[in-house]
Amino acid sequence: MSDDDFLRVTDVSKWYGDEKVLEDVSFEMDRGDVTVLIGPSGSGKSTMLRCVNRLAEAQEGSILLDGEEVLSPDLDVDELRREVGMVFQGFNLFAHLTAVGNVALGPRRVLGLSETAARERAEEQLERVGLADQLDSYPAELSGGQQQRVGIARALAMEPKLMLFDEPTSALDPELIGEVLEVMHGLVEEGMTMLVVTHEMSFAREVADEIVFLDDGRVVERGPPEQLFDRPEEERTGRFLERIASHD
Amino acid sequence: MASATRPATVRERVADADRSVGRLLLVAAGALFWGWLVASWVNRWLGGVLVPVGQPLIPAGAVETAFAAIPGFAAYAADAAFVVELTPELSRGTWLTVVITAVSLVLGFFIAVPLAVTRVYGRFSAWLSLAYTELLRGTPLLAQLFVLYYGLNLASYVPGAFSGVFARDVVWVAILGFTLNGAAYQAEYIRGALESVEEGQITAGRAIGLSKLETIYYVVLPQGLRYAIPSWTNEFVYLIKYSSLAAFITVPELYYRADQIASETFRYTLIFVVTGVTYLALVLTASKLMERVEERVSIPGLGADSEE
Numbered sequence: 001m002s003d004d005d006f007l008r009v010t011d012v013s014k015w016y017g018d019e020k021v022l023e024d025v026s027f028e029m030d031r032g033d034v035t036v037l038i039g040p041s042g043s044g045k046s047t048m049l050r051c052v053n054r055l056a057e058a059q060e061g062s063i064l065l066d067g068e069e070v071l072s073p074d075l076d077v078d079e080l081r082r083e084v085g086m087v088f089q090g091f092n093l094f095a096h097l098t099a100v101g102n103v104a105l106g107p108r109r110v111l112g113l114s115e116t117a118a119r120e121r122a123e124e125q126l127e128r129v130g131l132a133d134q135l136d137s138y139p140a141e142l143s144g145g146q147q148q149r150v151g152i153a154r155a156l157a158m159e160p161k162l163m164l165f166d167e168p169t170s171a172l173d174p175e176l177i178g179e180v181l182e183v184m185h186g187l188v189e190e191g192m193t194m195l196v197v198t199h200e201m202s203f204a205r206e207v208a209d210e211i212v213f214l215d216d217g218r219v220v221e222r223g224p225p226e227q228l229f230d231r232p233e234e235e236r237t238g239r240f241l242e243r244i245a246s247h248d
Numbered sequence: 249m250a251s252a253t254r255p256a257t258v259r260e261r262v263a264d265a266d267r268s269v270g271r272l273l274l275v276a277a278g279a280l281f282w283g284w285l286v287a288s289w290v291n292r293w294l295g296g297v298l299v300p301v302g303q304p305l306i307p308a309g310a311v312e313t314a315f316a317a318i319p320g321f322a323a324y325a326a327d328a329a330f331v332v333e334l335t336p337e338l339s340r341g342t343w344l345t346v347v348i349t350a351v352s353l354v355l356g357f358f359i360a361v362p363l364a365v366t367r368v369y370g371r372f373s374a375w376l377s378l379a380y381t382e383l384l385r386g387t388p389l390l391a392q393l394f395v396l397y398y399g400l401n402l403a404s405y406v407p408g409a410f411s412g413v414f415a416r417d418v419v420w421v422a423i424l425g426f427t428l429n430g431a432a433y434q435a436e437y438i439r440g441a442l443e444s445v446e447e448g449q450i451t452a453g454r455a456i457g458l459s460k461l462e463t464i465y466y467v468v469l470p471q472g473l474r475y476a477i478p479s480w481t482n483e484f485v486y487l488i489k490y491s492s493l494a495a496f497i498t499v500p501e502l503y504y505r506a507d508q509i510a511s512e513t514f515r516y517t518l519i520f521v522v523t524g525v526t527y528l529a530l531v532l533t534a535s536k537l538m539e540r541v542e543e544r545v546s547i548p549g550l551g552a553d554s555e556e
């Protein structure tokens with residue numbers, strides 16, 4: 001554990017009422033790292049991601065992002081979210097806005113860009129995810145894969161230093177998963193720091209620097225993909241991986 | 249070769265024709281109604297450019313002669329002439345009805361939106377907003393008007409800038425009453441619509457760094473207000489009809505004038521049928537107008553569209 005970790009999560013715990021959903025979760029990432037969170041349903045993966053951009057409030061522990069304490073009560077949460085992009089399982093595109101409108105809203109209203117500059121940036125980002133020909137389509141007029149790519153472009157348009165992906169392909173038909181993973185591959189190559197929750201194990205194996213296996217709100221095991229996938233030390237990890245594999 | 253489309257059955261063709269004839273009649277009736285109304289108003293404002301102020305646009309005598317000349321209509325000639333005689337008074341009343349409704353509706357909207365937003369997203373303010381809505385929806389509108397007019401005597405406190413805009417300052421009291429009351433009802437409709445905006449929309453707004461208020465303004469309201477249009481149209485229609493309660497605080501709107509003429513002439517049935525038809529025309533206009541608005545602002549996948 002070095003002092004210049006880009007993201008350092010230390011002993012984070014969170015309760016929803018009496019239910020402890022995260023218990024002393026710790027992991028760290030360097031700039032440009034890709035960390036993949038895996039674990040069974042209800043293990044706290046989404047909650048962990050949401051604690052990083054404060055969509056959920058962790059009650060204990062520390063999350064240092066680029067040296068700043070995310071959990072500090074004095075932190076400007078909107079400022080934090082400007083710098084941390086998030087991609088949702090259900091896309092969550094703004095239903096009343098076109099693709100460009102979705103991507104431009106943040107640059108226009110949060111970053112304060114002019115109408116034209118915001119639109120330009122939105123067009124660039126949509127091109128980046130391969131949607132230059134769908135600029136003026138509404139979410140309902142796009143396929144799931146296209147919608148998720150708009151979702152990624154929307155996050156990228158804020159020029160985040162960290163991207164959070166919460167099961168970005170889980171809601172997609174199998175034939176649409178590839179186009180989204182391809183965009184994510186591109187981001188990895190560009191050196192984006194990414195914290196990803198996914199069940200796409202081959203993707204995880206290919207791009208992850210570290211896999212963190214969560215179960216019941218605790219980190220059961222973590223390590224580079226070769227180690228965690230091929231020689232898991234914990235029995236629970238092995239069982240989970242077998243179950244996932246049998247679903248494919 | 250048989251044509252690809254099956255020829256319409258006779259019944260279908262009749263139904264189509266019915267629909268287009270019905271539409272045509274409706275448009276013609278609407279044009280006549282609004283043409284007559286607007287011409288009457290303009291005539292009055294410009295001091296009688298078309299006909300002397302207070303006179304019908306077409307002389308009642310001419311209408312009577314015309315009716316008498318059409319076979320089968322002669323029996324109605326006197327009634328038709330009587331109705332035409334009424335039009336200057338009724339169109340004056342209708343003007344106030346339209347203005348009171350429109351102004352109250354718009355002002356009420358600007359109160360209703362914050363009321364609805366605080367109901368859904370506020371804490372203490374949600375409670376205040378609830379109290380306001382329940383109070384205004386739970387007590388009779390007429391009683392509210394009486395409190396404003398007789399109880400608080402507001403007609404004598406109309407600020408200088410507003411005083412004299414209408415022939416009688418009491419019109420402002422009616423507008424205030426309908427604004428405050430309508431806001432409560434509008435807020436209920438808008439609240440329901442805001443609640444149907446998906447939670448994920450707000451999460452996504454917050455996640456790109458919009459504040460809660462910005463998210464409401466840029467994300468929730470544009471969607472929620474679209475959802476609200478159909479039910480909001482109900483409030484529009486109700487307000488047109490409820491505006492007749494202003495008569496009870498001496499506002500000379502449509503119902504007031506009809507009632508006055510009726511008590512002078514004792515021709516209650518004819519006068520209230522004509523008045524009723526006038527309200528009906530206003531209501532139909534309002535709902536057609538809102539249908540148009542809904543079409544204009546519709547977005548693929550939002551609201552009615554998404555139920556496909």
Ligand SMILES: Nc1ncnc2c1ncn2[C@@H]1O[C@H](COP(=O)(O)OP(=O)(O)OP(=O)(O)O)[C@@H](O)[C@H]1O
Pocket residue numbers: 016021039040041042043044045046047048
């Ligand atoms: N807003 C909430 N209020 C109460 N409990 C919650 C809330 N969100 C999540 N939980 C609970 O916290 C636990 C962890 O949920 P979380 O969504 O983080 O799991 P997950 O690993 O992302 O699961 P999945 O794979 O199903 O998405 C679950 O038991 C869930 O029921």
Ligand SMILES: [Mg+2]
Pocket residue numbers: 045046047166167
């Ligand atoms: Mg989840």
